[in-house]
Amino acid sequence: MSGTVSDYLLYRLNQWGVRRLYGYPGDGINGILGALGRNSEFQFIQARHEEMAAFMACAHAKFTGEPGVCLATSGPGAIHLLNGLYDAKLDHQPVVAIVGQQKSMGLGGHYQQEVDLPVLFKDVASEYTVMVSHPSAIRHAVDRALRIARAERTVTCIIIPNDVQESPYQRPPQVHGSIHSSVGYSEPRVVPKEQDLRRAAQVLNEGKKVAMLVGAGALNAADEIIEVADLLGAGVAKALLGKAVLPDELPFVTGSIGLLGTKPSWDMMMGCDTLLMVGTSFPYSEFLPPEGLARGVQIDLDGRMLAIRYPMEVPLTGDSQETLRALIPLLKRKEDRSWRDSIEKNVRQWWKVAEGQAMKEANPINPQRVVWELSPKLPDGVILAADSGSAANWFARDLKIRKGMMASLSGNLATMGCGVPYAIGAKFAYPERPVIALVGDGAMQMNGNAELVTVAKYWKEWKDPRFIILVLNNRDLNMVTWEQRVLAGDPKFPASQDLPDFPYARYAESIGLRGIRVDKPEQIARAWDEALSANRPVVLEAYVDPDVPPLPPHITLEQAKHFAEALFKGDEKAAGVVSQSIKAMVEQLKPHKS
Template identity: 45%
Template sequence: MAERIVADLVVERLRAWRVPRVFGCPGAAIAPLVGALDDAGGDPAFVPARHEETASYMATGHAKFTGGVGVCLATQGPSAVHLLNGLYDAKLDSKPVVAIIGEDVTGPLGGAHEEIGLSRLFGDVCNQFVRYGRRPEQVPALLDQAFRTAAATRSPTCVVLPRVLQVTAVPDLLPQTAGVVTATPGEPLARVLPHDADLDAAASLLGNGRRVAVLVGQGAHGAAEEIVALADRLGAGVATSLLGKPVLDERLPFHTGVLGEVGTTAAAQLMGSCDTLLMIGTNDPWTDWFPMPGQVRTIQIDIDGRRIGTRYPVDVPLVGDAAETLRALLTRVPDQPLREWRGMVEKMVDRWRETAAERAAAPAEPVNPQLVLRELSARLPRHAAVAVDVGSVIYWYARHLELPPGVQAQLCGTLGSMGCALPYAVAAKLARPDEPVLALLGDGAMQLNGLAELITVAHHWTRWRDPRLIVLVLNNRDHSGVGGGRTPGGRRSDVPYAGWARLLGLHGVRVDRPDLVGPAWDEVLAADRPAVLEAVVDPAVPLEPPEPALADLRGLVTDGDAARRVRERVIQTEAIAADEVV
């Protein structure tokens, strides 16, 4: 029997934490742990990525799609540096990830090739927990603490294991280590509810509102039933942050869509017309589309009190779990739906849906990208998972892909780093091999990370019960992206994306005519293997961000004349709203 070493001990702790797989790239300083994972019989499995950055995206994608703790590993030096993008994604979107880094400092004079100060390198992105292993008996408790901290703070943590420690023999009797937390990683570790006085204050504020708006973020996941019940009780309109888009059924008649630069006109109008705002589990950075300060009274619900009031002034803070807090509010808020306000909201939604349909049907050369997402919306499989990249595809996803209940969707929402969608999709598919997964990205993201990680897809797909992992590439051969306008530098080199898929033994379809878009979706959704749908789209289709509500009033001073002008404008808005209802 082989001697038990610390690398084996690490695998045991990963297994104790129910980690199904570890993403990473092999390297000399982490080789003993990779070897132990290879010997683990798939429990946990080691998933080699083509690049450390995509490994960290896979770990973050695993956390986003499963609610568990993602795990990635790398060796020192540039390998460790490459993990940062995915770890910052986890930090800014509040997802638990543990990074395990190997280090070898046995070179001349104590230095080593590729040596970088790992504590300082990871000190910001993993600011909640960065620790070095020094002795075998420390390792179990060190890993347990890293996992507990990641789960409790919803953030990435880092453990550095010197190579010499990884190969050190484990004593037969290690000191007793702390037990493993049995709560589901990534979920609240305790029941958190606001104080009764705060709930009463929030209920009073909501009950006195004449035009209530609800802004839903990713922290409201699992609270859809309570949100709809409260919105119906108040006759409120609903908008979501980009990350909150999958929380509610977007077919609801009072659902105005995504708020912000990539969002809808209806959501901007909702924010500009409301007098009371309830924010649930959102840290949305697009505050230019929020109501003008002083226009509304605001309640914010968040499990993390540190987030309350960081984006927008709050009158009543409610620190608590979204679903439980909403249930407590429902017992206090009177059932007095404001039908005139609800009617106005539904008119906003109807008008926006007409606009969106017109935009998708507009002629383009050769294909309108909005049409591509709209055709998918009618065909999106139930219980699918959707991964979305950064770029113009976010605009079309936010406005044209209608997510029914049961469909998960994830993106790099706060960091906004390109190249995440295909790694996310790989992580989602490995976690749910019996359900379809879609990755939506542009040609820039496909060239950045997607072409290489399609090799990872080709390596794994024959073991999936449902082989459908569909990659949409919006090929506009252009460098434009989020923010609008054309980026200097000329057109991007073209790549035969569908042809590359076929070279790897996958399915590939290229479409450059609008009448073929629907049949192309039917073909890839029925394929017996992963597929790339390459849509050749028009780079000149405008992004058309909605106008921020009451944008001309922003920045006014608080003197008497300015306050009077603000009041007059709000009165004008109310009069327009009343006329529209009639």
């Protein structure tokens, strides 16, 4: 084709199926922006900040399975991408970053905005970072960046100097030293060897009390997980990134695991004699069976992630769905269902506990109740995004996922500020589906308020206008406050933790969106109905109590000691914290008929 290197860049991206770029302009990518202006097949989404563009590209990858692509100018624009790109890397998502650079003839001359970009991206895009130094090189740069991003499920980076962007594209000549690449990638069928599958089946068949833990790598294997759990009489816990793997209405699904997890998940892990992990790198070993008390089998497509969380007897490298399909014929149905029955009883009791905790009085609103009352109102096919912070607690515990829904958050990086851009990326990928984000006021002030401007700019292009951001306004960086109390034994440090109050709902109204504010529990149900039936995006601001504790499923003596120390040291919220903590713990101890 004729045209510039930038024109060819878009042409090649188009051949790979890329139709949308998230980014922010700057003179370091003028050549690419000019090509975008000439190309009607691409949609350029202007974020408010390059970090947000990277989050949106990550969300695109998480919710579609296809590579997300983000674009940034040289120098500061490239630097801004990093946090969002690390989010993608740590959660194993295919994202391609395209960044500008100063003219190649000036590199090394300490020119304005000159940053050593190959070094900058060397870690986050460790599998492939390339600077295009010749017009012919753009072809294989794009082909390799997309192919490696998909094959390795990781971040790759293409750096293009300003003068190269505007140079005429040259087809690689048929000479020594040239590279002639092509478009296309097909995923392999990765299944362990037969003898390893038989070893795994033997371990699982010999187990009397099997527990399963599934994560994002099992999102395509729901039917197989259900069948395996039925054969083994197992319960299934879900890592946060695997929340949408199975519907929560299934009686053997124990819900989330870890500090944000449920008591049935904790009890199952502490009581099992065999652990089967599928598609998860869940990092917190203290929530897995004590070493030596359970035998282990793990399935993961990335062999590097096997047997590093728990000492596995049989680590299996393979695709979750394909490996489970190969394993199922080798499994024997367990006739003794007492273990399964006990798990299901615990799950039924847990949902009663969760409801009781959500309905406890608070000042002015219990944040759990806001999320609990949303759960039965979730539209079919909804896409859910959660930010890091206490909002993630209620996302993990109080939302019941149904079949066909999708949900995600920043898993391994656990970065603040991703909730709103995740939701925007999901909405552009699926404009016909409702999208809801659960965000704390800290994350909203950090990034979300600015990205509401992006929502206001684009929402009329979406087929379904249902786009809701729940803001839990507690005027506190609540997760860290509780971590200070329980993990460090320190009282709340107001100088670092107190947040300024902000009129989130009124701000949304001021930029043409719908704003709804609730500060009484009896307003919650009606507010959700109004938000879900609105003809435009909505910010639902809930004025909630920061003293409601995000209780872990099991409180250790050390945690209890630290908590008491924090209060005795003069925590300014001691009275409210003690009151709410007692309410929550009493609810856990109450007998609940199942």
